[in-house]
Amino acid sequence: MQTILSNEWQEKLLKRFLKYISFHSTSKPGIDTIPSTERQWNIAKYLYEELKNIGVEDVSIDKNGYVMGNIPSNKDKSIPTVGFIAHYDTSPDFSGENVKPKIWENYDGSDLLLNSETNFILKVSEFPELKNHIGETLITTDGTTLLGSDDKSGVAEIVTAAEYLISHPEIKHGKIAIGFTPDEEVGKGADLFDVKKFNADWAYTMDGGEVGELEFENFNAGVATISIIGKSVHPGSAKGKMINAALLAVEFSNQMPHKETPSTTEGYEGFYHLTHISGSVEKAKLQYIIRDHDFKKYENRKAFMIETAEKLNKKYGEGVFHIEITDQYFNMKKQIENKMFIIDIAEKAMEKAKIKANIKAIRGGTDGARLSYMGLPCPNIFAGGLNFHGPYEFVPLESMIKATEVILNIAESIE
Numbered sequence: 001m002q003t004i005l006s007n008e009w010q011e012k013l014l015k016r017f018l019k020y021i022s023f024h025s026t027s028k029p030g031i032d033t034i035p036s037t038e039r040q041w042n043i044a045k046y047l048y049e050e051l052k053n054i055g056v057e058d059v060s061i062d063k064n065g066y067v068m069g070n071i072p073s074n075k076d077k078s079i080p081t082v083g084f085i086a087h088y089d090t091s092p093d094f095s096g097e098n099v100k101p102k103i104w105e106n107y108d109g110s111d112l113l114l115n116s117e118t119n120f121i122l123k124v125s126e127f128p129e130l131k132n133h134i135g136e137t138l139i140t141t142d143g144t145t146l147l148g149s150d151d152k153s154g155v156a157e158i159v160t161a162a163e164y165l166i167s168h169p170e171i172k173h174g175k176i177a178i179g180f181t182p183d184e185e186v187g188k189g190a191d192l193f194d195v196k197k198f199n200a201d202w203a204y205t206m207d208g209g210e211v212g213e214l215e216f217e218n219f220n221a222g223v224a225t226i227s228i229i230g231k232s233v234h235p236g237s238a239k240g241k242m243i244n245a246a247l248l249a250v251e252f253s254n255q256m257p258h259k260e261t262p263s264t265t266e267g268y269e270g271f272y273h274l275t276h277i278s279g280s281v282e283k284a285k286l287q288y289i290i291r292d293h294d295f296k297k298y299e300n301r302k303a304f305m306i307e308t309a310e311k312l313n314k315k316y317g318e319g320v321f322h323i324e325i326t327d328q329y330f331n332m333k334k335q336i337e338n339k340m341f342i343i344d345i346a347e348k349a350m351e352k353a354k355i356k357a358n359i360k361a362i363r364g365g366t367d368g369a370r371l372s373y374m375g376l377p378c379p380n381i382f383a384g385g386l387n388f389h390g391p392y393e394f395v396p397l398e399s400m401i402k403a404t405e406v407i408l409n410i411a412e413s414i415e
């Protein structure tokens, strides 16, 4: 059976989304506690109460703000438990306070004046993806904040699908696990996620963009710190004695492949990205992030950096260069490739909702990647929003409807 959300349910979804974006729940980087901001508790507690009110079972909220619950199976036989996960924090890149959404019904394909006071315009020439949503209902910002569709769209879709399943017992499904996390935007959404308590065989994060997105590949990622110890001598009598750490930092960076940087790569091409450089004659420091989808190439990149430091140590003396490399996260693909049925199920659920799946590799990481390595295989599905993390963010209501239908189709298809 193919579920199509009626107007009543579409309205519930919209109302729910508008409620969620009214919460200021921006997370903050560099904070040791989870959640990183007190304000995230407001939406966390709201979601906790809401899940209970709509009849989700075993609803819990832990001391770090992770909200979980489940809908029991209504089938006779035992079938796998599938989970759906979204994050309720919004990006610290732009203000998420006092979001004043604008709703544009039957979008006509023209530029949208989001704010007449500041003349803030969402232009088709800059954001041609607008053209894919003509005739739809767009939800935009007023140009002063981000929207928070990332990832409150995902939260609204999951809660609406849950409520739908509970009020339609004729739809047969296995146990459905639901999880909402804080601090995804500061890279910590998976940190304290209790995979054991969640107790799903696999899950999907509803945290992608455009309709059809389905992702199970991401970068392998590491960070390299190169410290350089120089030797300061009076420049007038420095011949053969001075070691200028700042110059050596430049020499090191020159040895890195010039065409393997973020601005010169795309698709499956990896890179070295110099994120920080500082230095004087006495000491210097370089910081890189290393990225590659291919694990072997990723390891080769790390080895190349170490070799370069060793080579320069031979030239300038032992201990001048010190390199430290830490892995950050790994490509989810390794955890999924022997369970490709998880992807097939999502693809078929999209087909049923008349969507063509667009499988692509993420040039970044996801909480799902981290969860996959914690024992919960977790690809990512579109939630519908676009232009995340800034005032141009918008979401078509129709995309959220489709995402909700995909959740329902997945729930129904697992046997």
Ligand SMILES: [Zn+2]
Residues within 6 Å of the ligand: 087, 150, 151, 184, 207
């Ligand atoms: Zn997100």
